[in-house]
Amino acid sequence: MPVAVVDSTLQLAVAERVEPADGVAVLTLRHPEGADLPVWAPGAHIDLLLADGLTRQYSLCGHPAEAATWRIAVLREPAGRGGSAFVHDTLTPGTPVRVRGPRNRFALEPAPRYRFVAGGIGITPILPMLAAAEAAGADWTLLYGGRTRTSMAFVDELACYGSRVTIAPHDETGLLDLTAHLGDAPSDTLVYCCGPGPLLDAAAAAWPHETLRTERFQPAAADGDGEDGAEPRSAFELVLARSGRTLSVPADASILETVRSAGVEVLYSCAEGTCGTCETDVLEGVPDHRDTVLTPAERAVGDTMMICVSRCAGERLVLDL
Structure with a gap:
């Protein structure tokens, strides 16, 4: 897999914009001098660094072999926090845009067979996975749902795969039949699912x-008896190994907030435990994982954590900062 370029910032420009579905804008980004862009693999996303401090993550949905361009698809979210509206209202062909990445916490692992499930704009990271699975000769199928057929992007592109793809608009077929899609697959099948929270919960x-x-x-909705639905928070000691500093993380602040208040610059983006930008190596101590990025196996190892939401399960944590 290509090494993720997590800290590079590029000045790109919108080369093309199309709207293949209701409320979806597909942007092709290119270097203004035509230079090749950093390599990426299916599942990767980039950060768009927008105006007024807005940073939003969007999955790359083109083909990794197209070195001169990146393609993303952005769904306008009327109830969102402003990022999608900025993209839709501002980013037109010729508009410059700062980009960081790519980064990949949803990489396609080698397997003889796959079952893919996408809901709405969740088709974006899945799209290049299909091409990779097809090229590898894997056995795969896709179940793709959305509100309506006209709201579902890339339906025309998916037609080339024939019966391997099932298009299931909610107003035509109702809820996705995950049991039928997954039920007869061997247990060693890799299942990739991206979309709204309820779909992911149903897939699990x-x-x-x-x-x-x-x-x-x-x-994801947290479980527990804390005020935010998670386990109650408590203060702990935080040691920054590289800088030799020791900080106290109070119960009402995150690790990210604490280190930034101390003047330590770290990469971060969503601050919600979903994008993986703030992933940091753990040198000592036991993390209290509260993100939705790490797999159960990665959590069990405990050598990395998302410092925007995760905490310490004990009294002391040593991080590679």
């Missing part, structure tokens, strides 16, 4: 195996 119920891979656009 229909496929209770460690071979499920998901990517969330929003944080």
